[in-house]
Amino acid sequence: xxxxxxxxxxxxxxxxxxxxxxxxxxxxxxxxxxxxxxxxxxxxxxxxxxxxxxxxxxxxxxxxxxxxxxxxxxxxxxxxxxxxxxxxxxxxxxxxxxxxxxxxxxxxxxxxxxxxxxxxxxxxxxxxxxxxxxxxxxxxxxxxxxxxxxxxxxxxxxxxxxxxxxxxxxxxxxxxxxxxxxxxxxxxxxxxxxxxxxxxxxxxxxxxxxxxxxxxxxxxxxxxxxxxxxxxxxxxxxxxxxxxxxxxxxxxxxxxxxxxxxxxxxxxxxxxxxxxxxxxxxxxxxxxxxxxxxxxxxxxxxxxxxxxxxxxxxxxxxxxxxxxxxxxxxxxxxxxxxxxxxxxxxxxxxxxxxxxxxxxxxxxxxxxxxxxxxxxxxxxxxxxxxxxxxxxxxxxxxxxxxxxxxxxxxxxxxxxxxxxxxxxxxxxxxxxxxxxxxxxxxxxxxxxxxxxxxxxxxxxxxxx
Amino acid sequence: xxxxxxxxxxxxxxxxxxxxxxxxxxxxxxxxxxxxxxxxxxxxxxxxxxxxxxxxxxxxxxxxxxxxxxxxxxxxxxxxxxxxxxxxxxxxxxxxxxxxxxxxxxxxxxxxxxxxxxxxxxxxxxxxxxxxxxxxxxxxxxxxxxxxxxxxxxxxxxxxxxxxxxxxxxxxxxxxxxxxxxxxxxxxxxxxxxxxxxxxxxxxxxxxxxxxxxxxxxxxxxxxxxxxxxxxxxxxxxxxxxxxxxxxxxxxxxxxxxxxxxxxxxxxxxxxxxxxxxxxxxxxxxxxxxx
Numbered sequence: 100x101x102x103x104x105x106x107x108x109x110x111x112x113x114x115x116x117x118x119x120x121x122x123x124x125x126x127x128x129x130x131x132x133x134x135x136x137x138x139x140x141x142x143x144x145x146x147x148x149x150x151x152x153x154x155x156x157x158x159x160x161x162x163x164x165x166x167x168x169x170x171x172x173x174x175x176x177x178x179x180x181x182x183x184x185x186x187x188x189x190x191x192x193x194x195x196x197x198x199x200x201x202x203x204x205x206x207x208x209x210x211x212x213x214x215x216x217x218x219x220x221x222x223x224x225x226x227x228x229x230x231x232x233x234x235x236x237x238x239x240x241x242x243x244x245x246x247x248x249x250x251x252x253x254x255x256x257x258x259x260x261x262x263x264x265x266x267x268x269x270x271x272x273x274x275x276x277x278x279x280x281x282x283x284x285x286x287x288x289x290x291x292x293x294x295x296x297x298x299x300x301x302x303x304x305x306x307x308x309x310x311x312x313x314x315x316x317x318x319x320x321x322x323x324x325x326x327x328x329x330x331x332x333x334x335x336x337x338x339x340x341x342x343x344x345x346x347x348x349x350x351x352x353x354x355x356x357x358x359x360x361x362x363x364x365x366x367x368x369x370x371x372x373x374x375x376x377x378x379x380x381x382x383x384x385x386x387x388x389x390x391x392x393x394x395x396x397x398x399x400x401x402x403x404x405x406x407x408x409x410x411x412x413x414x415x416x417x418x419x420x421x422x423x424x425x426x427x428x429x430x431x432x433x434x435x436x437x438x439x440x441x442x443x444x445x446x447x448x449x450x451x452x453x454x455x456x457x458x459x460x461x462x463x464x465x466x467x468x469x470x471x472x473x474x475x476x477x478x479x480x481x482x483x484x485x486x487x488x489x490x491x492x493x494x495x496x497x498x499x500x501x502x503x504x505x506x507x508x509x510x511x512x513x514x515x516x517x518x519x520x521x522x523x524x525x526x527x528x529x530x531x532x533x534x535x536x537x538x539x540x541x542x543x544x545x546x547x548x549x550x551x552x553x554x555x556x557x558x559x560x561x562x563x
Numbered sequence: 564x565x566x567x568x569x570x571x572x573x574x575x576x577x578x579x580x581x582x583x584x585x586x587x588x589x590x591x592x593x594x595x596x597x598x599x600x601x602x603x604x605x606x607x608x609x610x611x612x613x614x615x616x617x618x619x620x621x622x623x624x625x626x627x628x629x630x631x632x633x634x635x636x637x638x639x640x641x642x643x644x645x646x647x648x649x650x651x652x653x654x655x656x657x658x659x660x661x662x663x664x665x666x667x668x669x670x671x672x673x674x675x676x677x678x679x680x681x682x683x684x685x686x687x688x689x690x691x692x693x694x695x696x697x698x699x700x701x702x703x704x705x706x707x708x709x710x711x712x713x714x715x716x717x718x719x720x721x722x723x724x725x726x727x728x729x730x731x732x733x734x735x736x737x738x739x740x741x742x743x744x745x746x747x748x749x750x751x752x753x754x755x756x757x758x759x760x761x762x763x764x765x766x767x768x769x770x771x772x773x774x775x776x777x778x779x780x781x782x783x784x785x786x787x788x789x790x791x792x793x794x795x796x797x798x799x800x801x802x803x804x805x806x807x808x809x810x811x812x813x814x815x816x817x818x819x820x821x822x823x824x825x826x827x828x829x830x831x832x833x834x835x836x837x838x839x840x841x842x843x844x845x846x847x848x849x850x851x852x853x854x
Contacts (some may be wrong), residue, residue: 269790271600271607271647279792283591309649311790315586337792341804348797348804348823350830364789365606372604373632375831448826495791495808 106208107136114428118399121368124425125189125214130168133218137166137201140210147440148212154544156180158197158212165215166210174223175215182252182547185224185291185542186277188217190389194418195539197481201233224294231301231368235436237261239557242327244498247275248539249333249530252301252546253553258302260554265327266304269311272364275335277539279364280356280395284400285422292429302382313497318505322525328560332513333335333546334498336531342385346442351377351450355386355394355489379484383453385454386489389413392422394487395431405431406481410438410458410471425543436460436471441477442486452482494532502526510535519549520556527553564644568621573710574703576628577678579613579638584648585620587752593685594656594781598789599633600647601635608632609786609808611682611758612651613711622648625681627709652789653812656686656756657779671697672744672752672776673836674737674767676759677704683758684782688718696720698750701738702763706731723748735764737769743775752776755850757816761828765821774818782807785830796841798824 110126113115117124126138138248148158157176164173177184193199193213201209215518241257243250246268254264272278274292286292300306310501312318314333321327345503358376361367367376371483382398384391387409397404407426409416412435418425427433459478464470494511506514506522512533519527529545531537569581587597591612598607614623626689639645658666671690675683680701690697702725703709709724709731716722724732725740733740737759742751753844755778757767764780784807785798796807801818805811 269649270788271649279788309647310586311649311652314651314790315590315649337788337790339792339794341794348799348827354794357787357795360787361792366604373606373635375606377830448823491649497790 104135104139106139106211107132108213109211114425114430118396118429119283119402121400123287124284127221128218130170133165133215134168137215138164138210140166141201141202141204146229147202148197148210151200152180152197153538153540154180154547156197156216161219162210162212162215165219170219170222170316170376173226177219181216181540181543182255183248183295183539183543184216184221185220186248186286186295187543188213188215188220188284189291190281190419191540192538194420204402223293224291229298229301231303232259234303236261236263239263239328240265240326241553241557242267242318242321242325242330243276244308244318244330244332245334245530245532246273246296246306247277247333247335247472247507247542249542249546249549250331250534251295252276252332252543253333253529253550254282254304255299255302256547256550256554258299258304260550261321262554262557264304267310267312267316268306268308270364271308273306273308275333278389279360280393282359282363282397284396285393311497313321313501318498318502318526327392328557329527331519331546331549331553332498332521332526332528333530333534333542334495334532335542336536337495338493338511339488341488342439342490344439344441346444346450349442349444349450350448351379352442352486352488353386354379355390355487356492358394358487359390359397362401368397368401376401377485380404380485381406381483382487383408383481383483384489385409386491387416387418388489388491389422390491392418392426393487394489396422396426396429398485398487399429399431403485405481406456407431407433408437408439408453408481409433411468412436412460414514415468433482436531438471438473439486443480450484450486452480453486454478454480466523467539479481492531492536494535500531518552519545519547520552525556527556564646565648567639567641570641573625574708576637577625577708577710578628579623579625579681580636581621581623582645582648583620584622585592587614587648587650588620588622589617589766591622592659593657593689594659594682595651596654596682596789596812597622597648597650598652599626599636599713599785600643601622601632601639602646605635606632606789607644607647607789608636609652609783609789611678611781611783613681613684614688615685625678626649627678649789652808654810655812656689658690660685663695665787666690666693666695666700669695669696669781671754671755671756672741672750673697673699674702674741674757674759674763675699675715675757676702676737676757676763677703677708679704679754679757679759679763679781680709680715684711684714684718686756687715687852690724698723698744698752700725700737702726702737702740704728704760736766738766741767741770754779755816756781756813761821761825764816764819765825766814768816768819768821778816779813781812781817782814782819782824783812784808785828791834795830797827
């Protein structure tokens with residue numbers, strides 16, 4: 100019986116060693132390991148994993164190809180639904196998606212679908228067919244705002260359909276959150292992100308960095324003056340949130356965006372770069388999502404004691420299970436049911452600590468999670484030199500406020516339907532800019548759906 | 564990559580560059596800034612735009628070489644390339660929103676301290692092109708550090724010079740000169756725009772408050788992305804936290820918490836000094852296993 104084979108463990112860097120470097124935590128499967136793990140898949144007739152995959156990758160089909168050693172075929176199957184397997188294999192919350200639905204998980208351990216996807220993606224980067232597909236240019240041009248997962252996926256599909264796609268990126272490097280947000284130890288920049296972007300360039304996609312749409316050029320100018328037939332907005336959710344508690348503007352309080360951008364995009368951990376980063380003996384990260392885990396593990400690697408402060412309990416942590424597990428192994432301290440009420444400064448205005456209150460769980464709130472309630476009189480202080488706020492992000496208003504008649508939600512998200520169509524003809528949007536902070540795979544899926552809708556829109560207009 | 568077409572040294576360590584950036588040059592407005600990175604390993608440095616020429620496709624930046632990254636920028640020569648120039652960032656000056664007729668009745672005084680003359684220039688020039696003549700105070704430690712005086716003279720109604728040591732013009736601080744103009748020389752102003760070192764803007768704000776003159780200051784805070792993502796540029800204005808990069812850089816100077824803003828500017832200063840000091844670098848033991 101296939102399912103008698105135990106789950107094939109993935110080799111990882113020793114926690115004590117990796118807590119001092121920025122190399123990738125997981126080595127991933129080699130071919131033999133991947134084929135053995137793939138042989139555990141039951142190949143269900145009605146695969147629940149596919150139903151729970153946000154982009155419906157034909158999971159059992161690609162896994163069977165891995166089992167048979169036909170990795171190119173596996174890559175081709177995934178490519179029909181996902182353009183970023185090396186990325187999603189690493190960063191998807193598999194436990195609540197495909198792997199969470201795997202039949203094997205009921206009595207034992209689910210197939211490690213994410214690790215297999217990563218294996219196929221990495222194999223494809225290293226050995227896959229690099230010849231660009233035969234594309235007949237259709238003479239139409241589409242502008243894509245943002246080079247994160249949504250924009251990359253949208254550009255890739257449009258390029259394959261014959262469009263001249265130009266991506267506009269505000270920062271100096273393409274990749275969006277893959278570049279500035281997710282750390283090297285979870286998503287290698289050269290080995291994975293740069294390769295995904297290179298494959299886009301091979302398709303003929305142009306990437307203009309240092310171009311802030313809404314400032315350098317507006318969406319209306321792209322349509323009216325620069326001759327683009329349509330615009331896709333995949334500008335993400337980049338605005339950081341703060342708590343609004345006393346002391347938040349002390350020196351040493353930073354958003355997770357700033358902390359991670361300095362470390363990831365600006366390579367503050369690499370002495371060859373000029374970027375400064377502030378840590379100190381102890382860094383407290385406020386929040387419980389993936390970004391909080393990324394920040395706290397970055398702080399640890401920069402040589403600080405690193406502490407998570409989260410107002411709910413372990414069970415409610417929104418971060419991927421694997422990240423929480425890895426963080427624990429690396430010696431991250433978790434202070435659960437703890438909420439900051441004030442950041443304390445020294446006489447020079449630098450952080451010296453954080454005052455917190457203990458919480459207990461009350462009734463479930465709108466999100467279905469039990470909402471935390473303060474325990475009166477339970478205040479205490481944690482000494483620290485840096486506080487990183489990882490409380491979530493919201494869409495940047497820059498594009499919406501500089502585009503005529505583009506409707507937004509009250510919280511800033513761009514109003515768009517499932518195909519990405521916005522309130523303006525010819526303007527499409529998808530990913531975090533529409534949904535608020537979500538996942539790489541949802542953004543990628545939205546980018547691909549918008550690419551199809553843009554194609555229909557442009558073709559209809561040509562005929563009409 | 565952004566090609567440097569012209570380079571001039573305006574004063575010791577203060578360098579002006581015309582940089583090729585056509586889209587940016589078309590979009591730039593007075594009051595906005597750019598983010599510049601000298602090379603692949605450099606920091607992202609916010610710099611004010613001191614002029615722009617849409618027809619030629621260039622923007623002019625003026626950089627004072629005070630730290631490692633700004634010196635790297637200034638070390639580049641004509642024909643070299645800056646790795647990145649992104650912008651224009653921030654909101655344009657609010658003067659641009661005022662109808663021309665109303666503008667013409669405004670009596671505006673610009674107070675430029677040190678490098679601040681560079682970002683003041685495009686505002687005065689913009690007003691001049693619309694028939695509005697503003698007065699300008701240019702202040703510096705001494706005459707060698709005065710910049711853009713002749714450019715300013717061409718577009719301003721009056722240019723007043725103040726040097727700390729009296730080596731040119733009025734001897735004393737720009738705030739003393741403001742008092743002198745209003746108290747002794749019969750000048751009346753409805754608006755002051757102050758751009759320069761934080762400490763100067765703070766004292767200009769305190770001075771103009773006494774005279775009840777509405778005052779705008781342009782904040783040169785720390786920044787990483789310049790688009791609202793990082794929040795490094797947080798400032799308190801009127802008791803509220805604002806982001807200088809997207810809500811500013813110009814704010815009501817009487818509402819700005821300058822002491823906090825000055826303190827926040829020092830956040831990475833020790834790093835900057837370490838980068839300038841190879842001896843300290845040598846003594847540094849890396850804690851994360853890098854060489």
